Amino acid sequence: MTIVVTAATGHLGRLALAELLRKGVPANEIVAGGRSLEKLQEFADSGVRVQVVDYDRPETLKAAFEGADRVLFISGGEVGRRIPQHKNVIDAAKAANVELIAYTGFANIDRTTAKLASEHLATEAALKASGLPVVLLRHGWYLENYTEQIPGYLERGAVAGAAGSGRISAATRADFAAADVEALLSSKGGEVFEMGGDESFTLSELAAEVSSQTGKEVSYLDLPTDDFRAALESAGLPAPFADVLADCDRAIRDGEFVVDTGDLSRLLNRPTTSLAEAIKAAL
Known part of the structure; x- marks a missing residue:
């Protein structure tokens, strides 16, 4: 079996x-694809085959997928460009007649109103239309979206957001990656996995846990969506990305980031990493 992992230079890949x-x-049955082969050198040293894969360059996808049996299709990171990029991936996989393609999408996509979900929804439709055997790996929010910001929380003494008392079923990238691989290796196609952490939390609870583990007072500052968007822009984020993130908090407030299927822990065959464990590891 030959397995291709796209976007392999990213955290999840x-x-x-x-x-x-x-x-x-x-190792010689794994193809790691990414824009920079230098970033994959450690895997090449382990015997993994590395190839340039650029979602904007169909010829690189054609070369990477030649002879592939299964593809872990990790969604692109360029919001606003993913629909044509993802179409290139799907077209190449279809041309190569791959046995299975597993796509890392967005949780609750059938009901969420989050702007971030729209490109994932279009990708799922394109995958369905392709006729390929597909596994949908719908990811919830990453705990790293918060734990990587802990230094800022401690500096400001606050977690800022616009999520109100909405709950978030987040898990670590490592949990999602392990579940993705399990599904990639064991699935026959047609499955949909709605994946999130076992224990949901609010941003107030996030702030309290950071306070508890550091001994420094951190509170949750809840802002109107427009004010949070403006704060993100003033912090240096491009306006379109700030808008998407602020809208995600709005969706959290509306209850759209809760995932209670248990799919993630079942694929892992263990409990998911908790918020407290993730904060402890980050510290």
Whole structure:
């Protein structure tokens, strides 16, 4: 079997490669694709085949997918450009007649109103229209979206947001990557996995946990959506990205980021990493 991991230079892709190797998949049966081969050197040194994969360059996808059996299709990171990029991936996979394509999408996509979901919804429709055997790996929010900001929380003494008392079923990238690999290796196609952390939390609870573990007072500053968007822009985020993030908090407030299926922990065959564990590891 030949397994291709796209976007393998990103956080999730690197974790997925490591998980494939941990599970005993022979390195020479894995193709790691990314824009920069230098960033994949450690995997090349382990015997993994590395190839340039650029979602904007169909010829790189054609070369990477030649002879591929299964593809872990990690969604692109360029919001606003993903629909044509993802179409290139799907077209290349169809041309290569891959046995299975597993796509890392967005949780609750059938009901969420979050702007961030629209490109994932279009991708799922394109995958369905392709006729390929597909597994949908719908990811909830990453805990790293918060734990990577802990230094800022401590500096400001606050977690700022616009999520109100909405709850978030977040999990670590490592949890998602391990579940993605399990589904990629074991699925026959047609499955939909709605994945989120076992224990949901509010941003107030996030702030309280950071306070508890650091001994420094951190509170939750709840802002109107427009004010939070403006704060993100003033912090240096491009306006379109700030708008998407502020809208995600609005969706959290409206209850759209709760995932209670248990799919993630079932794929892992263990509980998901908790908020407290993730904060402890980050500290």
